Amino acid sequence: MSKTVLSTRGLRKTYGKRDSKFDALRGIAIDIHQGESVAIIGKSGSGKSTLMHLLALLDKPSRGEITLHNHPTANLKARQLNTIRNKEFGFVFQSFFMNSNDTVLNNVILPLKIAGVGYRERRRRAISALKTVGLDDKRNNKANDLSGGQKQRVCIARAIVNDPKIIFADEPTGNLDSATGEKIIDLLFRLNQEKGITLIIVTHDHELAAKCSRQINIKDGRIVADSANETLEAENDDKEEFKDNDMDDMLDHQHPTHHINVDEEEE
Template identity: 70%
Template sequence: MNVIAARGLKKSYGKKSSRFDALRGIDIDIKEGESVAIIGKSGSGKSTLMHLLALLDKPTEGKIGVNGKIASKLKERQVNKLRNQEFGFVFQQFFMNANDSVLSNVILPLKISGISKRERKNRAMEALKTVELDDKAKAKARDLSGGQKQRVCIARALVNNPKVIFADEPTGNLDSTTGEKIEDLLFSLNLNNRITLIIVTHDSDLAARCDRQLHIKDGKIKKDLAKPKASVKKGGRK
């Protein structure tokens, strides 16, 4: 079953002579539990594509379906709810409230969805346990190392039990050893929790670990490579 599907996606910025076409007609189907890498050089349109798929932005043309619902037909409130409950986000620059505790950073999406105080604490602690940082719950976010920060961000992306996690250059700010640990964490979530992964990256090693690689160039998909069958993880695809 497709978690996210897109048809004829186009996105342009500016008007008339200064018009810039970031995406020029993209069709994608992303199945539940799949791990997909969107790769391309900077300016290729890969980030724009992720923003559209994550419903953070609206396409100039084309349609996006999430869980069988057409996004453009949803009201803003429903789109917000969808993002809050079905999606998780991991960013290169972490985006944490540095002065708040680790726990309250992880709690944020639950707070937004309006879950009661006790339950959100329990669920946040659970998510922190998954990333093995439950002992740091009370520490200030700014006191953590880069790798720890990204693990907290993954816990935050995880806490709402999302169907899809969008990761924008999740290892871009980390050294290779730490980055590898973050990758392991993301793929184990993909494997064990059947969370669909959509990773934007220009790191070909990271892309190679995904089930599929979408190569974007000049706003179009140039290649759609699947991993060789032998190494497809169990439960990754039907």
């Protein structure tokens, strides 16, 4: 079995306080291995986006632990988190998030610029990333002048420009027609195959999900099905629900890492 890159135990995320309290995630345990392509599927409001944000270290869990390459992330400083997101992760979003007035090249360069890579080096790497997605010839065009599919390819170029280990894609085909979406999917899987980049794709597109090597179904903040581990459901047992509610007030003042074992199971 290949190495575990990302793993979570007892992951919980609660928004709001008291009456307006909302549990987006209610105990998630997953291990994602290097080179996997994982589809996180679920209806809107199921918690799938929240899960992706936590996995991508964009947000902190209320409870539970995320380990990256077997290192716990709870105590990482903001600066270390920034570096990880910059160097280890690539992001592809449904609505692209590009600087539409800037050139294609400058959009792709952004992560390298943030990383402080020198001018020539980052230009070289951005052009190479654009070649990978087949948009090398458009590098001096304004991002705004591209079609939706081309925009998403630029975003993929941006995601891979820093040679990430993992690409997080949030509904990457959501804004595209099915033919264009297909091309984007192919491109993502080609990167997965050729470069061994782990894909974590949030989607409700079943066609896209089916192409992934693994599908994780989320419902009401719990994993209801995981194609890699059907027995995992035991972990999402309701039994700890009452425990947590009772312990909520007690544990509120403690560091999240202090109670990561609440719903941990033996591997």
